[in-house]
Amino acid sequence: MADKSKFIEYIHDALEKSKETALSHLFFTYQGIPYPVTMCTSETFQALDAFEARSDDIVIASYPKCGSNWILHIVSELIFAVSKKKYTCPEFPVLECGDTEKYQRMKLFPSPRILTTHLHYDKLPQSVFKNKAKILVIFRNPKDTAASFFHFHNDVPDIPSYASWDEFFRQFIQGQVSWGSYFDFAINWNKHIDDENVKFMLYEDLKENLLAGIKQISEFLGFSLTDEQIRAVSDQSTFQAMRENSQETHGAIGPFLFRKGEVGDWKNLFNETQNQEMDERFKECLAGTSLGVKLKYESHCLA
Numbered sequence: 001m002a003d004k005s006k007f008i009e010y011i012h013d014a015l016e017k018s019k020e021t022a023l024s025h026l027f028f029t030y031q032g033i034p035y036p037v038t039m040c041t042s043e044t045f046q047a048l049d050a051f052e053a054r055s056d057d058i059v060i061a062s063y064p065k066c067g068s069n070w071i072l073h074i075v076s077e078l079i080f081a082v083s084k085k086k087y088t089c090p091e092f093p094v095l096e097c098g099d100t101e102k103y104q105r106m107k108l109f110p111s112p113r114i115l116t117t118h119l120h121y122d123k124l125p126q127s128v129f130k131n132k133a134k135i136l137v138i139f140r141n142p143k144d145t146a147a148s149f150f151h152f153h154n155d156v157p158d159i160p161s162y163a164s165w166d167e168f169f170r171q172f173i174q175g176q177v178s179w180g181s182y183f184d185f186a187i188n189w190n191k192h193i194d195d196e197n198v199k200f201m202l203y204e205d206l207k208e209n210l211l212a213g214i215k216q217i218s219e220f221l222g223f224s225l226t227d228e229q230i231r232a233v234s235d236q237s238t239f240q241a242m243r244e245n246s247q248e249t250h251g252a253i254g255p256f257l258f259r260k261g262e263v264g265d266w267k268n269l270f271n272e273t274q275n276q277e278m279d280e281r282f283k284e285c286l287a288g289t290s291l292g293v294k295l296k297y298e299s300h301c302l303a
């Protein structure tokens, strides 16, 4: 986990900025993608180009609300199990968020560093690929992702709210939300699903069998752990366990971030027209692709 106070401090500052930011002024566009002004700046994006990744960095890439804090926690626990040292990151863990000096400070951090990111594949700094950092990519079905994203905006008191779910859905489908279009993100990453050093994980698979998912992550990272150790990590990584600790690990935002942790919550929000629109978009963008098959859309998204 990130150093607790740094994480909480960063979120506190972002929420303070959010209070003064209307939804209509929340986004700025950098290289064609909308980002929240409360968390990102063009200057930091420019500084990021020069970021030097290491071969033993662990990158966790995901579209917002697909479970990045879950995987970050699992990887931190795995590192603790192999090294007996508590993983701490003295920065907010999202690579593209922070001040321009962040990457200089990160040069001093011990390995392995865990870098989370919501960046599309082609926006990551080139050194990640050149230096062959391992990349875990976590995906979640688009309907639950949209539902979680909407609740985050509308439940957290200081984050600008949408007038309604219908309004959020429209913006989500058009890709006019933080970090842009889910489908562009997915199309982009799908091209790299079989790349060396890249492993795709599915939120729904982890929900179904957390133990098996953690084992796969551990093997991908080259860790050698006993079944007992894997089980201990799994016990620490359930939704209930993480939600219970969320105030301590993530501050005031914790209970909103660890909201429900379920598959199929979209059914409480989507109407028939929205279902059809999302199904159509999935068909156009991902049906028949490797990622499209992995997402098991029929099981998770068709009522």
Ligand SMILES: Nc1ncnc2c1ncn2[C@@H]1O[C@H](COP(=O)(O)OS(=O)(=O)O)[C@@H](OP(=O)(O)O)[C@H]1O
Residues within 6 Å of the ligand: 062, 063, 064, 065, 066, 067, 068, 069, 070, 144, 147, 148, 149, 151, 207, 237, 238, 239, 240, 242, 257, 258, 259, 260, 261, 262, 265
């Ligand atoms: N352990 C565990 N088990 C099941 N689900 C979990 C877990 N940890 C996080 N979550 C759920 O992941 C959603 C938040 O995703 P992210 O962490 O990617 O959010 S963020 O983009 O970084 O803000 C959010 O989903 P929703 O509950 O549907 O809103 C979290 O509850």
